[in-house]
Amino acid sequence: MSVFSALMVVLSRKPVHSVLYLIFCFFTIGGHYLLLNAQFLFAVHIIVYAGAIMVLFLFTLMFINMNKELEPHKTNLLKGAATVAAGCLLLVMVGVTKGAETLTANSSRNDVGTVANLGKALYGQYLLPFELISILLLAAMVGAVLLGKKSVE
């Protein structure tokens, strides 16, 4: 399901359809987080990606008004080259991991994804990166507002 919707993101002609397929793909990835016992990440993923980022994309698309298909596609040669390049990359990645021996799960803990455990790690061991990331987000927000503003002549 994830693979199908991700393919449709790339292949669909209209940008709005691409965005909708991407939302679907994010939800399927969120389902994987749930299966992996990462409840906190699931919640954050749904809120941040499906909520915030996709709304940003949709809003920009509406703002630019690109619903009509104004994008002339690349030539078939370029398309073929892109597909072959991505296929080679996939082949290399799968080939590299093919030879690795299968590890056996070496932990009996299966509660690492809960909010309590992640919170302890986030505010204990990773306190400094956490604060830095908040500064980065603030700077990005200010920068986005400055860029989005009409330039003053």
Added chain:
Amino acid sequence: MNSILQYIPLNYYVALAAILFAIGVMGVLFRRNAIIIFMCIELMLNAVNMLLTAFSTFHGDESGQVMVFFIMAVAAAEVAVGLAILVMIYNNIRTVDIDELNKLKG
């Protein structure tokens, strides 16, 4: 409360992440619309996030999930700034086709 990793091998998650990443790369090379290229970058980031989460659950170590959290924050910042730049570009030259954005070409 068992995770899915007790039922399927970890290699499947590696393969799935590789496939998603390759699709993202293909999209970046394939499309000309800059917004869709941004979306493909998000796709690649998501593939990496999922792999990190899978390994983190596999090893029972929460550092991987904390890293995923940081990656999400960075991705949000990147998308905000990138889309602002795109809107500005569109206001100036009325297109987001990357083949038209060749003003930097010497």
